Amino acid sequence: MDVLSRPAEEFENDTSVEAMWAMKAYEHAEVYFNILCSVDPKNLRLTPEDDLIYKIFRDEFPTLDVKLIIENELKSTKEKAKWRPFCERFKNVVEDYSYGTLLRADSTQNYGEENSMLVTRIQFYAIEIARNREGINDLLRKKFSKEEISPKTENI
Template structure:
């Protein structure tokens, strides 16, 4: 995750950054199913409450062919404007990390990190 953060914090804009060859389907399916999810600043509750677990489990299973090692534990930043830290990190399946970070990149939420973390 350190490598990923160094990458996104070195670019003025991440809107064109691709994480996988399947970013388009991952993003479209994610936004179709999680229209209201505020990915700028997440909480553990929004990701791990019972209702969210059901939706995420179905999404992860449906996307398993699109993300290599889709269920490997991966660190996700809760607040898109902050670095990885103990208070800003949660462990999620890799496919969940990819979906949220692809969306953050496409929606411009990771833009400008290069100015914040010079």
């Protein structure tokens, strides 16, 4: 059994589990960014439920500017109250919907200490699907094609 799939109550404040979660989130970020820089994001499907996620996201968050996500705003008490029911809609639809996942705050930049925040997997999907469909991630292939495209590892 994968240790990360065991109930949280079993671990208390186990730093080794926190390190495993951080490593898993980092690996996911690295793979995702490499894909973004290799293919046309408009053609990218993150889940079998992309259409549903995007529709509900834009119905519930029609004015959210996904180009630049301000962490304090996203995680404010008011916004958490809006996001909670959105996320729970996908509990039985999207696997690992509540897993911690790294999100780039500024969509024009790579992952890095100043440009990464931890969100739920469904928030990541909603924001990144919107970025892909709305053409926001399009410039990444041009911008990062000649650079190393692994996330910046300092203090993530």
